[in-house]
Amino acid sequence: MTDLFGIPLPALLSQLLLGLVNGSFYAMLSLGLAVIFGLLNIINFAHGALYMMGAFLAWMGLEYLGLNYWVMLLLAPLVVGVLGIFIERLLLQWLYKLDHIYSLLLTFGITLVLEGIFRSFYGSSGQQYAVPDALQGATNLGFMVLPNYRAWVVVASITVCLAVWALIEKTSLGATLRAGTENPKLVQAFGINVPRMITLTYAGGVALAAFAGVLAAPILQVTALMGSNLIIVVFAVVVIGGMGSILGSILTGLGLGVIEGLTKVFYPEASSTVVFVVMAIVLLVRPAGLFGKEK
Amino acid sequence: MQTGTAAVARNPLLVYGALFLVIALLPALGVYPIFVMKVLCYALFACAFNLLIGFTGLLSFGHAAFLGTAAYAAGHALKVWGLPTPLGLLFGMLAAGGVGLVFGLLAIRRTGIYFSMITLALSQMLFFFFLQAKFTGGEDGLQSVPRGNFLGLDLTQDLNLFYVVLAIFIAGFWLIYRTVNSPFGQVLTSIRENEARATSLGYDVDRFKLLAFVLSAALAGLAGATKTLVLGFATLTDAVWTTSGLVILMTLVGGMGTLVGPMLGALIIIALENKIGDLGKALAEITGVDWFNGLGESVSLVTGLIFIVCVLAFRRGVVGEALALIDRFGKEATQTLATTKKPH
Numbered sequence: 001m002t003d004l005f006g007i008p009l010p011a012l013l014s015q016l017l018l019g020l021v022n023g024s025f026y027a028m029l030s031l032g033l034a035v036i037f038g039l040l041n042i043i044n045f046a047h048g049a050l051y052m053m054g055a056f057l058a059w060m061g062l063e064y065l066g067l068n069y070w071v072m073l074l075l076a077p078l079v080v081g082v083l084g085i086f087i088e089r090l091l092l093q094w095l096y097k098l099d100h101i102y103s104l105l106l107t108f109g110i111t112l113v114l115e116g117i118f119r120s121f122y123g124s125s126g127q128q129y130a131v132p133d134a135l136q137g138a139t140n141l142g143f144m145v146l147p148n149y150r151a152w153v154v155v156a157s158i159t160v161c162l163a164v165w166a167l168i169e170k171t172s173l174g175a176t177l178r179a180g181t182e183n184p185k186l187v188q189a190f191g192i193n194v195p196r197m198i199t200l201t202y203a204g205g206v207a208l209a210a211f212a213g214v215l216a217a218p219i220l221q222v223t224a225l226m227g228s229n230l231i232i233v234v235f236a237v238v239v240i241g242g243m244g245s246i247l248g249s250i251l252t253g254l255g256l257g258v259i260e261g262l263t264k265v266f267y268p269e270a271s272s273t274v275v276f277v278v279m280a281i282v283l284l285v286r287p288a289g290l291f292g293k294e295k
Numbered sequence: 296m297q298t299g300t301a302a303v304a305r306n307p308l309l310v311y312g313a314l315f316l317v318i319a320l321l322p323a324l325g326v327y328p329i330f331v332m333k334v335l336c337y338a339l340f341a342c343a344f345n346l347l348i349g350f351t352g353l354l355s356f357g358h359a360a361f362l363g364t365a366a367y368a369a370g371h372a373l374k375v376w377g378l379p380t381p382l383g384l385l386f387g388m389l390a391a392g393g394v395g396l397v398f399g400l401l402a403i404r405r406t407g408i409y410f411s412m413i414t415l416a417l418s419q420m421l422f423f424f425f426l427q428a429k430f431t432g433g434e435d436g437l438q439s440v441p442r443g444n445f446l447g448l449d450l451t452q453d454l455n456l457f458y459v460v461l462a463i464f465i466a467g468f469w470l471i472y473r474t475v476n477s478p479f480g481q482v483l484t485s486i487r488e489n490e491a492r493a494t495s496l497g498y499d500v501d502r503f504k505l506l507a508f509v510l511s512a513a514l515a516g517l518a519g520a521t522k523t524l525v526l527g528f529a530t531l532t533d534a535v536w537t538t539s540g541l542v543i544l545m546t547l548v549g550g551m552g553t554l555v556g557p558m559l560g561a562l563i564i565i566a567l568e569n570k571i572g573d574l575g576k577a578l579a580e581i582t583g584v585d586w587f588n589g590l591g592e593s594v595s596l597v598t599g600l601i602f603i604v605c606v607l608a609f610r611r612g613v614v615g616e617a618l619a620l621i622d623r624f625g626k627e628a629t630q631t632l633a634t635t636k637k638p639h
Contacts, residue, residue, distance in 0.1 A: 043408045094607060100408045101354040102606050105547065108540060109602025116596025120589045232536060236416040239409060269427060276420035280401050283413065287404040 023257015024157030048231025054213025126221025242292020341557030343514035349552035352487030357418030363534025365516030391516020436530030550612030
């Protein structure tokens with residue numbers, strides 16, 4: 001087999017794929033964060049916890065109700081989306097006029113509560129969730145063995161991300177949404193129900209996180225803390241990419257996943273910190289982020 | 296925020312003096328000194344954090360990094376290098392200040408919510424470093440750090456250590472008090488209120504922010520180093536991001552931007568953490584719901600709820616609300632003296 005920099009090619013490619021899988025999660029989460037930030041002007045710390053909830057709902061659906069992966073892939077984002085509506089209506093909406101830090105702290109509180117609830121019932125050890133039958137096994141591509149499920153995660157994530165991008169950039173609904181981001185008062189004056197748009201945007205953003213959570217359930221251990229470990233990396237991703245551009249969020253997420261995967265091959269010790277190092281470098285060179293605009 | 300009551304405004308030092316005197320007498324009243332020392336360490340940590348959020352308007356979500364850095368640095372200096380205790384503490388403080396300088400230089404390049412995310416990410420990076428580094432002992436932490444002597448005082452005696460810790464706390468508090476009430480502190484407050492205005496008045500805002508950040512980091516480090524001395528160990532818990540959340544909660548509960556608030560907040564949160572298991576067991580007995588027995592295991596559920604309640608209904612914290620209340624009563628009493636000052 002061919003080597004690349006002394007690393008066997010199949011090993012390199014499989015780490016690259018793993019990086020893409022992680023990158024897909026980063027992309028979906030930072031996309032949701034960016035969409036929510038655009039309209040609500042808040043950073044949703046609870047994003048990680050709601051991703052965790054998506055994974056847990058998938059597991060619980062199978063465990064208690066016998067609902068399979070495909071059902072939960074639709075149902076879990078719906079449930080989390082409805083929860084998002086409640087969070088926005090009951091809690092978040094009172095904070096829009098205040099300093100942004102309060103909504104960050106509130107969603108941090110929500111994170112702690114959600115994690116606490118799941119930990120009190122399931123402890124801190126992980127739950128196993130089997131890969132659905134249709135996606136088990138691997139395909140031999142000749143130059144590498146491609147696990148079907150991982151390929152599915154990457155394809156599904158990128159499809160969903162692009163669908164969200166198309167929805168926001170190419171449809172009239174998206175145009176309204178973008179207008180609301182620019183100038184909510186003016187949009188309201190045109191007779192569009194902006195508060196409802198805000199609520200639905202939040203619900204949509206967190207549903208995206210839950211979708212990522214269901215995708216992650218068969219690959220990662222389903223634990224109460226899986227979300228917070230991810231959300232901090234996603235914050236770094238958001239700082240690197242800047243939240244101004246939808247495609248930028250997707251590309252940054254995928255790119256950083258790949259960088260992380262490659263670091264695992266060449267210098268494993270740094271694999272958990274490389275994203276933060278990239279963030280520090282970007283801050284020095286381009287403080288507004290790769291796709292951000294200086295204000 | 297230095298208004299408060301007329302009496303406090305006139306004689307704040309007298310009030311703080313009385314407060315410290317009461318604390319100094321606590322062991323004599325039978326309060327467990329280790330508990331008081333632990334609260335004092337977290338109180339200093341929260342006061343240092345408050346210097347940023349309360350007086351400069353910067354929300355750092357990575358202050359555990361400084362607590363942890365100093366805890367490990369001081370522990371290493373005392374245990375492995377065998378430095379005298381004061382030098383060990385100083386080394387911990389300097390290490391935290393150095394980390395603060397690097398973090399600060401990066402984080403102040405962005406403002407607002409990004410600042411918080413950057414500090415959080417950087418502290419997580421440092422956490423992973425501590426997790427992998429040899430000198431921290433990884434998951435086990437740095438154990439059995441010797442207390443040694445402090446200017447001839449044998450610190451293995453809890454009571455001796457108690458007075459040293461109290462003295463350290465008072466020194467740190469005094470530094471914060473002086474900073475807040477200095478021209479430098481006034482500039483910091485003006486940055487909090489209106490950064491653009493401060494810039495246009497010719498202040499080098501970034502330098503002021505950086506200085507405040509490093510000072511806050513070093514003082515948080517002093518708290519961390521002292522904590523290692525008191526408890527005899529430094530672990531990853533000191534550096535984990537939830538500890539950064541905890542210090543935010545302490546400051547929020549006590550009152551952001553008040554000097555005494557973070558102290559009170561630290562006391563409330565530490566006491567709550569210690570007692571929550573008992574509380575859960577009591578609730579389980581009263582209600583018969585078995586689930587409450589596990590409450591001690593999921594402290595985060597309770598702290599999260601406090602966070603939500605505080606942010607929604609109680610943003611001034613205990614001390615802030617009390618000061619506002621006293622202000623209002625004071626105003627009603629002296630309504631003939633028409634004041635234009637708004638309650639804050």
